[in-house]
Amino acid sequence: MIPVIGLIVGIAIGVFLQPDVPLGLQPYLPIAVIAALDAVFGAVRAVLDGIFNDKVFVISFLSNVVVAAFIVFLGDKLGVGSQLSTGVVVVLGVRIFSNVASIRRHLFHA
Amino acid sequence: MPEPMAQPEPTRPARGDNGWRQLARMARPRATKANFLAAMLALLLGFAIATQVHQTQSSNLETLREDDLVRLLDQVQQDNGRLGDEIQVLQAQRNQLQSGVAGSAAARAAAAQRLDSLGILAGTVKAHGPGITITIRDPKDGVTAPLLLDALEELRDAGAEAVAYDDVRVVAGTYFTDDDNGGISADGKPLGLPYTIIAIGDAATLASAMDIPGGVSDSVRRVGASIDVTSSANLTINALHTIRVPRYARPVSEPSPTSS
Numbered sequence: 001m002i003p004v005i006g007l008i009v010g011i012a013i014g015v016f017l018q019p020d021v022p023l024g025l026q027p028y029l030p031i032a033v034i035a036a037l038d039a040v041f042g043a044v045r046a047v048l049d050g051i052f053n054d055k056v057f058v059i060s061f062l063s064n065v066v067v068a069a070f071i072v073f074l075g076d077k078l079g080v081g082s083q084l085s086t087g088v089v090v091v092l093g094v095r096i097f098s099n100v101a102s103i104r105r106h107l108f109h110a
Numbered sequence: 111m112p113e114p115m116a117q118p119e120p121t122r123p124a125r126g127d128n129g130w131r132q133l134a135r136m137a138r139p140r141a142t143k144a145n146f147l148a149a150m151l152a153l154l155l156g157f158a159i160a161t162q163v164h165q166t167q168s169s170n171l172e173t174l175r176e177d178d179l180v181r182l183l184d185q186v187q188q189d190n191g192r193l194g195d196e197i198q199v200l201q202a203q204r205n206q207l208q209s210g211v212a213g214s215a216a217a218r219a220a221a222a223q224r225l226d227s228l229g230i231l232a233g234t235v236k237a238h239g240p241g242i243t244i245t246i247r248d249p250k251d252g253v254t255a256p257l258l259l260d261a262l263e264e265l266r267d268a269g270a271e272a273v274a275y276d277d278v279r280v281v282a283g284t285y286f287t288d289d290d291n292g293g294i295s296a297d298g299k300p301l302g303l304p305y306t307i308i309a310i311g312d313a314a315t316l317a318s319a320m321d322i323p324g325g326v327s328d329s330v331r332r333v334g335a336s337i338d339v340t341s342s343a344n345l346t347i348n349a350l351h352t353i354r355v356p357r358y359a360r361p362v363s364e365p366s367p368t369s370s
Contacts, residue, residue, distance in 0.1 A: 007155060
């Protein structure tokens with residue numbers, strides 16, 4: 001419950017402040033957001049599986065974001081930034097879909 | 111957790127049949143440090159989402175990738191070329207219109223000048239300028255219409271541009287007739303005595319033309335009249351000729367654009 005409230009408050013802050021993304025972070029923020037979303041859906045699934053652990057969630061969240069950003073950074077350095085970004089988004093998207101499917105089975109038994 | 115693949119089939123039946131209850135149980139606020147951290151992370155995530163959405167909505171060139179930029183640049187260059195062509199066409203059009211304006215102004219000036227010269231020639235406008243005044247006193251009634259016509263021809267030879275006999279403006283169709291009572295008429299109007307001729311032109315030339323031996327002055331004196339020629343720097347001819355619309359003659363084509 002508290003994390004959900006935190007999410008809503010964060011969105012509200014972002015909407016009201018309308019901050020500009022620093023130039024250096026611009027390629028990484030979208031990927032980091034996708035990775036964090038993947039972590040969140042994974043956490044919800046873990047809750048339903050009964051294996052949720054706050055500490056694991058925090059660590060996986062941070063490592064997901066950092067790894068995703070690092071992959072994009074590496075891709076940019078290697079000259080394949082856009083392709084690698086696409087690949088990361090695809091992989092994370094697939095994971096999000098599978099997590100959501102699992103959540104759906106838990107909640108709706110379907 | 112982000113490792114759902116590792117456990118594809120969780121122990122769902124053992125963990126209660128209702129996933130919703132499980133979710134509600136976990137959603138209860140717990141004042142642990144990890145829960146607080148998770149909330150902070152969620153806040154950060156929400157902030158990042160909102161920021162990224164805002165950034166995407168207000169995205170400008172700096173967020174675009176290289177090939178997009180190249181495409182954009184290409185498009186801008188194409189637009190630039192197209193607009194440049196348009197500018198050239200419009201400039202040519204403007205120049206054309208401007209020269210048209212200048213041309214029509216010149217034509218108007220030429221037409222006005224032509225109107226002036228034709229008006230003087232046709233006797234429809236008053237004229238002023240240097241010239242001579244000829245006064246012929248004819249006590250013996252010796253002056254005849256041919257003599258006055260000779261004088262007119264002499265004046266024209268000398269370059270008179272506008273001539274008036276008394277108050278009759280002399281034009282191309284002016285004629286002189288001897289009246290029955292010994293007077294002379296010009297264009298049907300009796301000329302008053304003494305005969306006064308005003309001619310505008312080069313005064314010296316006109317005056318010397320009158321004094322040619324065997325010319326107008328000699329002829330006039332021969333018939334017993336006296337002639338008096340006065341040069342003047344500025345004469346005015348107020349007499350006007352009334353133009354009659356030609357009954358028979360019609361212009362063949364457009365009048366030539368140049369005037370004398």
